[in-house]
Amino acid sequence: KTTRIPLIAGNWKMNLDHLQAVAFVQKLHWTLKDAKHEEGSVEVAVFPPFTDIRSVQTLIDADKIPFALGAQDLSAHDSGAYTGEVSGAFLSKLDVGYVIIGHSERREYHAETDEVVASKVSAALKHGIVPVICVGETAEDLEKHGASAVPAGQLEAALDGVSADADIVVAYEPVWAIGSGQAATPQQAQDVCAVLREVVAKALGADAAARTRILYGGSVKAANIAGFMREPDVDGALVGGASLVVDDFAAIIRFQK
Numbered sequence: 001k002t003t004r005i006p007l008i009a010g011n012w013k014m015n016l017d018h019l020q021a022v023a024f025v026q027k028l029h030w031t032l033k034d035a036k037h038e039e040g041s042v043e044v045a046v047f048p049p050f051t052d053i054r055s056v057q058t059l060i061d062a063d064k065i066p067f068a069l070g071a072q073d074l075s076a077h078d079s080g081a082y083t084g085e086v087s088g089a090f091l092s093k094l095d096v097g098y099v100i101i102g103h104s105e106r107r108e109y110h111a112e113t114d115e116v117v118a119s120k121v122s123a124a125l126k127h128g129i130v131p132v133i134c135v136g137e138t139a140e141d142l143e144k145h146g147a148s149a150v151p152a153g154q155l156e157a158a159l160d161g162v163s164a165d166a167d168i169v170v171a172y173e174p175v176w177a178i179g180s181g182q183a184a185t186p187q188q189a190q191d192v193c194a195v196l197r198e199v200v201a202k203a204l205g206a207d208a209a210a211r212t213r214i215l216y217g218g219s220v221k222a223a224n225i226a227g228f229m230r231e232p233d234v235d236g237a238l239v240g241g242a243s244l245v246v247d248d249f250a251a252i253i254r255f256q257k
């Protein structure tokens, strides 16, 4: 765990237009600076809507703001007749380093199957973008199959065809915990993240498993982040609601202090 730099990732979902996004990133940067947040101890990534990415990228670049930039989705295709889609080739030109793939909202509202997720993972890797592969069980899955069976199966499918040296991030997000205010306990998160690390080991080998960051997501806030980060297999958080409030997100980023 000590060799894995924690990643705190803010998934804004469909919130903040490009003007609000720029104001938010500036304010977050200054809040962390004022708090003397030590750069490098934690990696911070923001995942704005597509329409904000160019503006946020320009700001990060101009002001040398140490945040990574991520997208919330990408097309499985490189270019062509796919109306409304955005390709990894376009995103990588805007310094997008990460892309969320298979978020439960996309699986649910856009019918993204494990096969679609796997094809998007390979599209991201092809364009040098690190996929943040989201997996997690619904409340019904939890009752029927326990916590780890569904996320482990989703991850196994997503890693199909991925090479052993690929740079990936996994996010364990129990669907029942997303936006519900009811987070998993640190122990629940640890148990599933440990199983997911084994899935990575089996698919990509022991080195990949040791280096891959596995995040917990689902109602993470300033008051509960430290508990998750104490767990040996939890390497950060994917944060939704609390990533939209500067002081809350800054407090999550500064969890160790």
Ligand code: PEP
Residues within 6 Å of the ligand: 011, 173, 177, 178, 179, 180, 181, 217, 218, 219, 220, 238, 239, 240, 241, 242
């Ligand atoms: C998410 O959607 O990725 C998420 C974790 O949301 P929230 O933090 O609001 O539960």
